[in-house]
Amino acid sequence: MILTADFFARPTLKVAPDLLGATLFVQTDAGRCSGRIVEVEAYLGAEDPASHAFGGPTPRSAVMFGPPGRTYVYFIYGMHHCLNFVTEPEGTAGAVLIRGIEPLEGMDLMRARRGKFLDKDLCNGPGKLCQALGIVRKCSGLTLGHGPDGGIWVLDRAEKPDIEASRRIGIRKGEELPYRFSIS
DNA sequence: TGGATGATCGCA
DNA sequence: GCGATCATCCAG
Numbered sequence: 001m002i003l004t005a006d007f008f009a010r011p012t013l014k015v016a017p018d019l020l021g022a023t024l025f026v027q028t029d030a031g032r033c034s035g036r037i038v039e040v041e042a043y044l045g046a047e048d049p050a051s052h053a054f055g056g057p058t059p060r061s062a063v064m065f066g067p068p069g070r071t072y073v074y075f076i077y078g079m080h081h082c083l084n085f086v087t088e089p090e091g092t093a094g095a096v097l098i099r100g101i102e103p104l105e106g107m108d109l110m111r112a113r114r115g116k117f118l119d120k121d122l123c124n125g126p127g128k129l130c131q132a133l134g135i136v137r138k139c140s141g142l143t144l145g146h147g148p149d150g151g152i153w154v155l156d157r158a159e160k161p162d163i164e165a166s167r168r169i170g171i172r173k174g175e176e177l178p179y180r181f182s183i184s
Numbered sequence: 185t186g187g188a189t190g191a192t193c194g195c196a
Numbered sequence: 197g198c199g200a201t202c203a204t205c206c207a208g
Contacts, residue, residue: 041203050203052192060192077204078189084203097203117206127204137191170203 008068012094016042021157026133027150033106042179045093049173053093064093073140080127
């Protein structure tokens with residue numbers, strides 16, 4: 001079953017672990033890719049110092065305050081994109097960063113986009129999986145789902161995996177919070 | 185272990 | 197306007 005806005009219109013800390021084991025699909029003109037979500041991080045709203053929504057909306061973070069079940073894609077470190085899903089009811093900010101997937105469909109396309117790198121390094125990082133899936137900043141603000149010209153969507157998991165919580169990676173504030181979730 | 189690389193945002 | 201910051205990746 002495809003996850004819709006209802007699934008995302010909940011507290012971010014509940015949505016994030018529930019995404020582990022679900023399947024992410026990205027379809028473009030080039031073809032379809034999919035993978036099993038194995039690592040995510042929760043970013044809360046205006047009260048989370050590590051969140052782009054910290055302190056209130058800006059032009060970049062506005063989509064995080066909008067309706068749930070949309071994508072939030074940003075560009076970071078001058079060379080990488082990161083894919084998030086917007087959570088919480090409209091008016092409240094929140095997002096889940098997708099940090100790692102296990103490739104299922106479209107591995108040839110992913111290899112072509114990623115270049116010479118090994119299969120084990122195709123999608124095991126937020127920047128890498130965006131490159132493999134062809135996600136760039138114009139993919140931000142899209143409603144999850146698939147239409148005639150492709151799209152990004154998530155298929156719910158069949159069974160709940162064993163989940164491990166740990167600290168978020170690569171941030172300088174709020175690093176003590178166990179908001180990173182992965183399949184153990 | 186550190187260099188690449190550029191959008192974003194707060195402050196002037 | 198300007199510059200510090202940054203939810204990263206990869207070569208050596």
